[in-house]
Amino acid sequence: MSSPGSGARVRLLGAGDVRGIAGRLEVRPTKRLGQNFVVEPGSVRQIAALAAVRPGDEILEVGPGLGSLTLALLEAAVGAGDARLVAVEIDPVLAAELPKTIADRAPEFAGLVDVVAADALAVGEAEVGRPTVLAANLPYNVAVPVLLNLLAALPSLERGIVMVQAEVADRMCAGPGGRVYGAPSAKLAWYASARAAGTAPRSVFWPVPNVDSKLVAFTRHDPPSTSASRAEVFAVIDAAFGQRRKTLRAALGGWAGSPAAAERLLRAAGVDPGARGESLPVADFARIAQARHEC
Secondary structure, three states: OEOOOOOOEOOOOOHHHHHHHHHHHOOOOOOOOOOOEEOOHHHHHHHHHHOOOOOOOEEEEEOOOOOHHHHHHHHHHHHHOOOEEEEEEOOHHHHHHHHHHHHHHOHHHHHHEEEEEOOOOOOOHHHHOOOOEEEEEOOHHHHHHHHHHHHHHOOOOOEEEEEEEHHHHHHHHOOOOOOOOOHHHHHHHHHEEEEEEEEEOHHHEEOOOOOOEEEEEEEEOOOOOOOOOHHHHHHHHHHHHHOOOOOHHHHOHHHHOOHHHHHHHHHHOOOOOOOOHHHOOHHHHHHHHHHHHHO
């Protein structure tokens, strides 16, 4: 993709390029960091297209690795005009190499990218500014905590597209009553609506993972109206799903002080004490937290 009125372009990485950079750096993808690098240009272009980059967007990428998706996002930013990208990488070797890769593959646009060597579980506006859109191939082992941290720490984040393990994607998108609906589903629903946005075959990764991957798109919305804090609401969610086979009266007994106290709070919130957490939308958890908050 070229910038308006120019022949400049971004050269994406192919499988050989990715392995070549990794070999030169003596980098071996590690399970500890959940590293599975995307090596298929069509896949990173798909993610970048789903990010729907707009003029003026500040794009946040988490875990850029060797830069495959970074370059596709840069290509999209150039096409949109007046967009920038910040990439957060926890591996110091990869964080140091990424600017060199960008300078080599997209020299005219290297100034549009900032690389931050940091843990995405700990970043906020001080490190990454005020991004508007997230696009990331999230490490399987920390995908949900990373996404929840970013939504909490970065209120400017309006929307995003993430590639995650298929099982995690299903939980993110699940609604009340579903078999896989749980604490991650309810907590994400506090911040945003999530929807399935496609699949990614195992063959697009190096090394090839032993799990399937899916894409999840999200759009931020206002949290439920409540006088309780987010932390108080999340404490109810954790208690409800900590013993998900039990009724809310029993599951929330420890949180409320006793099953009888839990029943009083549930009735005050208009929630059936005999229901289970998996049947409740996040607004109900907010009402339960508020009932205790007001007692």
